[in-house]
Amino acid sequence: MMDNNVTNLETKQNIVEKFYIFMSQERFLKGASLARIGLGLIILYNYIIVYFQRNVLYGPNGILGDNSINYSLYNLFPSQWYFELLYHAGMFFAFLFIVGYKGRIVSIINYILTLSFIRQGFLMTDGGDNLMYLLLFYLLFADTTAYYSWDAAKKKQKNRSSFSYQLRNIFHNFAIVACIIQVCILYFISGLYQVKGDMWSNGTALYYIMQTDIFANPYLTSIALSNDTIMVLVTYASILIKLAFPFLIINKRTKYFAVISIVFFHLGIGIFMGLVTFSLTMIIAELLLFTDEEYEKFSKLTKDMKNKIFSKQIKLQFTNNKEKEDMLVKSKKVIVLYDGWCPLCIKSVNNLKRFDLFNSIEFLSFRDSKILKKYNTDIQTLEKRMHSFNSKGKANQGIDAFIQIIQRMPLLWILLPFLYIAKILGFGQHLYDYIASKRKIIPVGQCNDKECNINYFTHKD
Amino acid sequence: MKKWIVVAIGTLILIFVVLIVLGNYLLKKDDPNFIANLIQTQPDKISIIMSENDKIILKANEDQVMPLASVFKIMIAIELINQYKNGNIDLYEKIPLKEIEKYNQIKDVNSNYTLWKKEVVKNQKNVSLYEIARGMITYSSNPNTDYLIKRLGLESINKTAKKLTKVHTNIYPIGASVLVPHYLMKVQNIKENELEDTLIKMSNKEYEKLVLEIDNLLENKKYPKFDSFYPTEDQQKNWSNRAPKSTASDYINLFNKLDTLYPEEKYNKLLKDLLKIDQSKSLYIGGKNGETINVINRTLKVESGNNEKNIVVFTKDLDYYEQIKVKNNIDSFIKKALKEDYIFNYN
Numbered sequence: 114m115m116d117n118n119v120t121n122l123e124t125k126q127n128i129v130e131k132f133y134i135f136m137s138q139e140r141f142l143k144g145a146s147l148a149r150i151g152l153g154l155i156i157l158y159n160y161i162i163v164y165f166q167r168n169v170l171y172g173p174n175g176i177l178g179d180n181s182i183n184y185s186l187y188n189l190f191p192s193q194w195y196f197e198l199l200y201h202a203g204m205f206f207a208f209l210f211i212v213g214y215k216g217r218i219v220s221i222i223n224y225i226l227t228l229s230f231i232r233q234g235f236l237m238t239d240g241g242d243n244l245m246y247l248l249l250f251y252l253l254f255a256d257t258t259a260y261y262s263w264d265a266a267k268k269k270q271k272n273r274s275s276f277s278y279q280l281r282n283i284f285h286n287f288a289i290v291a292c293i294i295q296v297c298i299l300y301f302i303s304g305l306y307q308v309k310g311d312m313w314s315n316g317t318a319l320y321y322i323m324q325t326d327i328f329a330n331p332y333l334t335s336i337a338l339s340n341d342t343i344m345v346l347v348t349y350a351s352i353l354i355k356l357a358f359p360f361l362i363i364n365k366r367t368k369y370f371a372v373i374s375i376v377f378f379h380l381g382i383g384i385f386m387g388l389v390t391f392s393l394t395m396i397i398a399e400l401l402l403f404t405d406e407e408y409e410k411f412s413k414l415t416k417d418m419k420n421k422i423f424s425k426q427i428k429l430q431f432t433n434n435k436e437k438e439d440m441l442v443k444s445k446k447v448i449v450l451y452d453g454w455c456p457l458c459i460k461s462v463n464n465l466k467r468f469d470l471f472n473s474i475e476f477l478s479f480r481d482s483k484i485l486k487k488y489n490t491d492i493q494t495l496e497k498r499m500h501s502f503n504s505k506g507k508a509n510q511g512i513d514a515f516i517q518i519i520q521r522m523p524l525l526w527i528l529l530p531f532l533y534i535a536k537i538l539g540f541g542q543h544l545y546d547y548i549a550s551k552r553k554i555i556p557v558g559q560c561n562d563k564e565c566n567i568n569y570f571t572h573k574d
Numbered sequence: 575m576k577k578w579i580v581v582a583i584g585t586l587i588l589i590f591v592v593l594i595v596l597g598n599y600l601l602k603k604d605d606p607n608f609i610a611n612l613i614q615t616q617p618d619k620i621s622i623i624m625s626e627n628d629k630i631i632l633k634a635n636e637d638q639v640m641p642l643a644s645v646f647k648i649m650i651a652i653e654l655i656n657q658y659k660n661g662n663i664d665l666y667e668k669i670p671l672k673e674i675e676k677y678n679q680i681k682d683v684n685s686n687y688t689l690w691k692k693e694v695v696k697n698q699k700n701v702s703l704y705e706i707a708r709g710m711i712t713y714s715s716n717p718n719t720d721y722l723i724k725r726l727g728l729e730s731i732n733k734t735a736k737k738l739t740k741v742h743t744n745i746y747p748i749g750a751s752v753l754v755p756h757y758l759m760k761v762q763n764i765k766e767n768e769l770e771d772t773l774i775k776m777s778n779k780e781y782e783k784l785v786l787e788i789d790n791l792l793e794n795k796k797y798p799k800f801d802s803f804y805p806t807e808d809q810q811k812n813w814s815n816r817a818p819k820s821t822a823s824d825y826i827n828l829f830n831k832l833d834t835l836y837p838e839e840k841y842n843k844l845l846k847d848l849l850k851i852d853q854s855k856s857l858y859i860g861g862k863n864g865e866t867i868n869v870i871n872r873t874l875k876v877e878s879g880n881n882e883k884n885i886v887v888f889t890k891d892l893d894y895y896e897q898i899k900v901k902n903n904i905d906s907f908i909k910k911a912l913k914e915d916y917i918f919n920y921n
Contacts, residue, residue: 133597134895274898283594416767456761456798463763 137279141289142259143408144401146213149220149257151397152245153211155390156227160204171233172196186229203230213262220257224249241391244299248292248398255288256281292401297359300375304355313352316345351378362402372399446475447517448502450488450495453478458499468522498549511549512541601898606907608899609887619892621822624885624911628830632885632911636823639741640888643864644714645825645871646745646818649735651848652835653726654707656734659841663725668700677717677724679749679792682804687715707848711862716748723747724793739824746782750789751816753797754781755809757788760798773812781816807867814866815890822886829861829875829884849875868892870900872908883912 169175173191186199203226209215210223227249231242258264272278312318354374361371376396383392403411452458462476477484479495488502494510501514509517516532519525535541612620613634621640624632657663671691678684690713695701701709703725710718723731728746735742755773758764764772776784791797805813832849836842849860857878864871872887885908889900 129593129597130601130899131597131895132593133601134898136594136597138894273894279598287590413767456796459761459763460798463760466763 136286137282138273139259139282140286140404141401142256142285143405144403145252145255145257145285145289146260146262146265147400148248148397149213149216149252150211150261151400152248152252152394153207153223155241155245155393155397156207156223156230157204157211159390160200160207160230167200168196170237171200171230177234177236183232183235185232186225187233199226199229202226213258213264216256216258216262216264220249220253224253239388239391241388241394244295244398245394247295248394248401251288251291251295253288255285289401292398293362296398296401297362300355300358304352304358307352307355313348316348318348347381350374354378368402372402375399446473447521448475448477448488449514449518450477450479450484450490450500450502452496452499453480465518465522468524470524471521473521474518498545511545512536515545602902604903604906605899606903606910608903609907612889612896612900616896619889619896621888622886622911623822623826624883625826625830626883627881630826631914633823636826636886637821638888639743639819639821640871640890641815641817641819641866641869642888643814643817643866643869643871645862645864645873645888646735646820647710647714647719648825648828648849648862648873649738649742649745650719650722650726650731651707651711652738652845653731653734654703654722655836655841655845655848657726657730658844659836659838663703665704665844666702668702669706669721670700671695671698674701674706674717674721677720677749679797680752680803682802683752684716686713687717689713690715690718704848711848712851714863720747720749735818735820738828739820741819741821741824743778743819744782745818746785747789750792751785751813752805753788753792753803754784754813755805756800756803757784757797760800770808770812773809778816810867814869817866817869822888825873825886825888826884829873829886832875833882846875865901868897870897870904872904874908876912885911 163170167175170177171187173193173196187196189195206219206223206226209219224246228246231238231246307313307318310318354371358371358375361367376399379392379395383389449462451462465474466476479485479488479490479492479500485492485495488500488508490500490508494500498511499514501509501517503509503517512532512535516529516536519528519532532541535544609620613622617635618638621635621638622633623630623636654663654665658665674687678687681688687709690709694705694709694713703722706718706721709715710722723745724747732742732744735745755769758769758772759766788797832846833842835845846858846860849862850858851861851874852859857876859874859876861872861874863873868891870889870892872885874885876883876885887904887908892900
């Protein structure tokens with residue numbers, strides 16, 4: 114068919130084009146946003162943990178202060194107010210960075226202030242701080258406020274084919290790829306150094322680390338030191354996983370294994386060696402390895418699992434109506450009958466459901482004939498007022514039903530005094546009836562009644 | 575040592591930049607053979623058929639049922655002329671613009687309508703039915719379409735579509751169909767993570783019923799208020815796959831008899847004027863495009879002198895890469911096909 118003018122697809126061309134598409138589309142936004150929050154929290158933690166010692170350590174006359182070799186904003190002016198200004202500005206911008214306000218500008222200011230802070234405290238830094246300012250630098254080119262941020266709340270609709278959109282994504286994706294490469298180099302080089310070291314190759318390194326006072330948690334080392342075999346195995350495993358890391362993350366499945374191992378490795382360092390911020394920085398860097406798609410899959414998986422564990426009741430609803438009713442009675446739930454044909458009612462029910470933290474109310478539409486039969490009430494009465502039934506089947510209507518609902522929602526208890534006053538003074542029920550009479554009814558959903566047959570095909574002509 | 579690191583990083587960045595620039599260039603480069611290749615490599619994603627003076631001269635997978643995107647608007651144009659011919663409506667009746675504005679419920683998805691207002695309507699308060707139909711064809715404006723659907727009647731439009739084709743699924747209001755995911759979430763209270771599943775599992779009949787239900791609510795001003803809604807990519811794909819469907823051979827047959835659809839020449843000319851894209855002394859080009867997130871469709875009629883050529887290209891389920899490539903190259907492919915650069919082969 115049509116082979117005259119058709120050459121085979123030029124595969125090379127195809128690959129380059131697909132590379133462009135890969136780089137110019139949104140891919141690593143969620144990981145970058147999570148990393149922003151994580152790194153921001155660590156920066157803020159670093160500021161707060163030495164807040165009351167800040168003058169002694171970092172101040173112009175402090176132990177680390179006024180260091181002319183160090184390139185840092187703190188060294189520009191040796192005055193007290195200037196130091197205080199920088200320190201507090203650092204905290205403030207770290208906070209803005211976490212919140213994700215004006216991401217592009219704030220991330221630059223935050224980078225400069227954090228770098229200055231790290232340099233000023235050069236004697237107190239560790240590998241985590243090094244990785245921190247490298248990542249912060251790469252992330253300057255990334256869009257770190259696309260999710261979970263102030264900026265994201267007023268996100269505009271984007272046009273995928275516009276060049277500016279694609280260019281933004283190219284910078285973003287390149288920045289994230291740079292972060293990933295950085296992390297890989299870090300693990301690989303560190304693994305290589307470990308292979309070179311005698312203590313690592315004969316498996317005693319961890320033992321000696323545990324012996325030094327600064328790197329040992331006095332309460333936990335005895336547990337760790339009690340088993341030689343485990344110590345040796347952990348030592349070798351740590352070298353192996355670090356060397357294999359760059360290769361493992363290429364495959365989607367082995368990536369999970371690599372990340373989980375590294376996370377456990379750093380949790381171990383954090384707990385046993387007390388290098389908390391170092392471990393956390395390393396773990397947060399792993400967040401950048403996953404694509405938005407993977408995050409969505411993960412969140413769907415957790416939601417499904419949550420549903421499986423917590424909502425046996427919901428399952429029963431589908432299996433057997435009788436069983437469900439029994440279940441509801443047993444759980445002392447209140448059953449509320451509402452009008453499923455009235456948009457206002459549906460909307461109110463949806464809003465109320467949000468406040469029903471303990472899942473103690475079951476909303477059922479009385480437009481369902483089975484439900485109507487079960488509760489043995491005529492539809493005119495139900496249409497007039499909302500009804501609620503407690504576990505013994507006793508009915509409340511109108512304002513009383515409303516009070517019964519609110520009683521089960523602690524967040525809305527503030528309304529209760531007003532409702533009680535309205536009820537006691539006698540105008541509560543009248544007010545309810547007035548509002549209820551104003552609602553509009555349109556049949557939606559399954560309609561069994563004859564009234565519900567609307568002819569959709571009628572038109573003006 | 576340091577120098578080597580700088581050189582290594584510099585080279586990496588250079589390779590990256592070169593790849594990006596090259597990729598962008600190749601993607602935008604004219605490549606009509608991409609579509610010819612698509613016919614061979616992904617036959618279920620594309621239908622093509624071409625005729626010269628009512629004789630089929632090129633065809634591939636022409637009987638597949640494909641989503642039409644905006645191409646179905648041709649049927650509404652035909653029904654408009656039908657009703658004008660029967661004296662039911664006056665083509666030049668002036669309609670207040672606010673009557674059409676009523677169907678601009680989701681402003682974010684109706685940029686074509688805004689463009690039509692800006693370029694054609696300008697300061698006019700009233701527009702004729704004919705102008706509304708032209709806006710539907712040339713700007714593919716959805717509010718114009720929905721207005722005409724209401725005015726002409728969905729039932730008679732569908733009857734016409736079925737009469738003129740062998741296969742044609744029902745046409746339904748567009749504005750209401752865009753709101754389906756919104757309705758499921760906000761009114762039927764379906765959670766966001768269950769929405770995709772619900773949409774996929776729904777039968778076409780249920781879907782159509784839902785669209786008409788929403789349309790009914792909108793018409794009676796009983797649809798819950800909303801500020802803005804823009805369907806996600808998955809929702810757009812589902813919407814596009816659910817759109818009215820037909821086959822390329824049905825549409826080429828329709829195009830072949832477009833000149834003789836009515837006994838009176840006057841009405842045939844009116845219809846061709848409605849579908850006109852370009853016209854000079856001896857040349858007429860007309861037709862209707864259709865584009866969604868995963869569909870790029872073209873129907874085209876070209877008459878020069880006594881020679882007449884029609885071509886219909888329908889696509890579906892295109893991934894993002896294919897969508898870009900088809901979009902960039904379909905017009906040059908059609909130009910080449912019309913020049914008969916491609917040789918057909920009956921199998």
